[in-house]
Amino acid sequence: MAGAEPSIGDKRRQAELILSQVQELDAEVGAAAERFNGANYKLDQLASRLRETRLDLKRSRQQLGAARGHAGERLVQLYMNGAGQSTLEIILGAESLSEVLDAVEANERILEQDTRIIGDVKRLSVRTKKRERQLVASRATQDRLVRQLASERDAIAVKLSERQELLGSVQAEVERLEAEERARQVELRRRAEAELARQRALAAVQQSRAESSPAIESAPAVSTPTPPDPTASEEPTAEPPPELTPPPAPPADASRGAQVVSIAMRYLGIPYKWGGASPSSGFDCSGLTMYVFAQIGVSLPHYAAAQYGLGRPVSRSELAPGDLVFFRGLGHMGMYIGGGSFIHAPRTGDVVKISSISEPYRVANWVGARRVL
Structure with a gap:
């Protein structure tokens, strides 16, 4: 191998x-x-x-x-x-x-x-x-x-x-x-399952030994914590658990963003079609966003450069579901769906799919993002 x-x-x-x-x-x-x-x-x-x-x-x-x-x-x-x-x-x-x-x-x-x-x-x-x-x-x-x-x-x-x-x-x-x-994944899964079975068998043996000699197991459990007891009592006071900061509140248009993302996800797997703007004919990149946004009453032109002129600019750190993302000199675009991913119609021979905006190719060809909701 x-x-x-x-x-x-x-x-x-x-x-x-x-x-x-x-x-x-x-x-x-x-x-x-x-x-x-x-x-x-x-x-x-x-x-x-x-x-x-x-x-x-x-x-x-x-x-x-x-x-x-x-x-x-x-x-x-x-x-x-x-x-x-x-x-x-x-x-x-x-x-x-x-x-x-x-x-x-x-x-x-x-x-x-x-x-x-x-x-x-x-x-x-x-x-x-x-x-x-x-x-x-x-x-x-x-x-x-x-x-x-x-x-x-x-x-x-x-x-x-x-x-x-x-x-x-x-x-x-x-x-x-x-x-x-x-x-390769099948082989890796087979090995993982075999290792898991081995660990379970080992744990069963240890449990059986613990149940057969409870006195031996209980003695160390009582005597062990006694010496470090004063020190242990100071640790919670010296190092309190960190306070969790709540996530930022969602934007006012979060519900519409979720709605348009949900609609777009219906078309995963629809073939790419140059000039296409419907599920029956297929989609190109700007045709997909035009068709999806039309279903929530937002009219977009079938032209990526024209869509880039709408709404307001958004930085990569401010991206929210429903934002339009643009690449390669406005030659390609898609819609951000959250978690660093966007949905798009990539190319002939491919289908509507989800990709990461952090892929090196996407980062190198990033143009910008617009919020139209």
């Missing part, structure tokens, strides 16, 4: 090296996936602005049509009621000076209203054309984003294919090492 140890150690180190390479590649793919999520996030924002622009454009056109129709109706009424007479015709047809002044003033008022209506129509037309130009620009921007999105998606697909091939090769090695470790 001892002779086999170096060989197992070499293979384990080789597997660890491959796993570290997979982690690096996975981090790259994860970052690319988050860039895709970011592009989708921006695309959604652009689509929302585009819808608003189209609604504004539609309203502007409706207002333009209404203004033109109103102007036409005003002109028809103007001439049907004779308001379009010249000043001379008004004077000749009037019976008094007051009637002349009233008729001229009414005519001028109508003409002013017509002028205002025409000006409003012209301004509406200018605004409408400006909105049209903005709409065309927005569409061009959206087209560029879509092309960028397609290019990013293609690049991610290539990297995923390469990584899956590498993952396939390392999985066989890891499975073999895990089988060896399970066998």
Whole structure:
């Protein structure tokens, strides 16, 4: 067995090296996936602005049509009621000076209203054309984003294919090492159980001897404590038992933190899926937190960098269940569940699982934490 140890150690180190390479590649793919999520996030924002622009454009056109129709109706009424007479015709047809002044003033008022209506129509037309130009620009921007999105998606697909091939090769090695470790644990448990049985047998023999000679056992029990009695009585006074300090009170949002952690734990074992945000399709890292927090009424974007901008910053020493934790330049994230652990969707080929934030890889790539509850 001892002779086999170096060989197992070499293979384990080789597997660890491959796993570290997979982690690096996975981090790259994860970052690319988050860039895709970011592009989708921006695309959604652009689509929302585009819808608003189209609604504004539609309203502007409706207002333009209404203004033109109103102007036409005003002109028809103007001439049907004779308001379009010249000043001379008004004077000749009037019976008094007051009637002349009233008729001229009414005519001028109508003409002013017509002028205002025409000006409003012209301004509406200018605004409408400006909105049209903005709409065309927005569409061009959206087209560029879509092309960028397609290019990013293609690049991610290539990297995923390469990584899956590498993952396939390392999985066989890891499975073999895990089988060896399970066998080792079985052997260690067998030895421990054998030792425990030996200790129990020894204790039974000692008990049997004590029961067969009670006088011999009781004498030392009475005489032994007598000499050190004065000294023993001083020890409790000289060294009182240490006072236990109670743990700090939980934060006000501890119940919600426990609630969101309990929800997240339901999805342990759900496969990782790039771009996924539901148990049926699988999760990526930001999709998992988005889905879990939505169930307690907290809306998070499907984008790790955007989630990092929410809530307030929290140091590692202040972490509480429900806090969001971020790694690798915001290329990966998860949710702290307490006890130095966090739940996350790590990588393709893996599942939603619990890991320690104290792992060397996590410590080296720590970015920060945010509290959104």
